Amino acid sequence: MFSGLVQDLGRVEAVELGPDGARIRVGTKLASEIALGDSIAVNGCCLTATTVDDGGFTADAMKQTLDLTSLGGLEAGTPVNLELALRADQRLGGHIVQGHVDGTAEVIGLEGDGFSLRLRISLPEALARYVIPQGSITIEGVSLTVADCAEDWAEVALIPETQERTNLGNLELGTTVNLECDVVAKYVERMVSPYVRGSASHTDR
Structure with a gap:
């Protein structure tokens, strides 16, 4: 982990x-x-x-x-x-990351404001439901907070420290990046989906 x-x-x-x-x-x-x-x-x-x-x-x-x-x-x-990999005695400073890439995305926007760099990526349809504003997402192995998102894109803000110490500071438009969504969201979906489907079926009858 x-x-x-x-x-x-x-x-x-x-x-x-x-x-x-x-x-x-x-x-x-x-x-x-x-x-x-x-x-x-x-x-x-x-x-x-x-x-x-x-x-x-x-x-x-x-x-x-x-x-x-x-x-x-x-x-x-x-x-x-x-x-x-984390040791048991270390702080979890970011969020739980498994190192199991869920998919890739394309860099579709880069906008600096003199301090931070706003990075916008495309979102694969299958992963969009796991991405929420202020939620966690992993891009190229970096734990980041989602600043904004829609059905087909997500944005994060890269502070100077992140730009300097990771390869995200070197990204260009069109670059392919690895995505891993929050594992907690995936487990929650897995656990509640049978009940949601059951409720929908009951309503339809």
């Missing part, structure tokens, strides 16, 4: 593509804290460290992961948001 608070802006050093996926080498100052087999969120996608040395780590990503997340666009030199 993660919190959505990025610990380092690492950099992709190499991507070895194969028929079934890719081996991704990432350089990071967090290397001394990583052990073989550790879970690491890379742009919000939970990967397993398969090799570790003083300069970074290597992780494997399946073809499905490459196809369904922004990791498919990684290349040498790409900056990536990194977060190590």
Whole structure:
């Protein structure tokens, strides 16, 4: 489990593509804290460290992961948001993030006001119901608060600290980003949906 608070802006050093996926080498100052087999969120996608040395780590990503997340666009030199899995004694400073990407979105708006940067992304239809104003959303592994939203878009405000310490400060219009919606909303929907459907059926009769 993660919190959505990025610990380092690492950099992709190499991507070895194969028929079934890719081996991704990432350089990071967090290397001394990583052990073989550790879970690491890379742009919000939970990967397993398969090799570790003083300069970074290597992780494997399946073809499905490459196809369904922004990791498919990684290349040498790409900056990536990194977060190590939470320990039980750590504060949950952001919100509960699983590292299970729900889908991708496109950056459709970037507007600065001299302080913060207003980021607008498209919302896939299947995810829109989990996004509410002042709710939590994870974009590229960063825990953010939804400032505004509609059926097909959502906006967040990026403070200077977020712009400097994550790759969100480098986004451009048209960039694809990973999304993970609040897991609490998904569980609530799952639990109440049988009763909602039952109520609707009863009303229809």
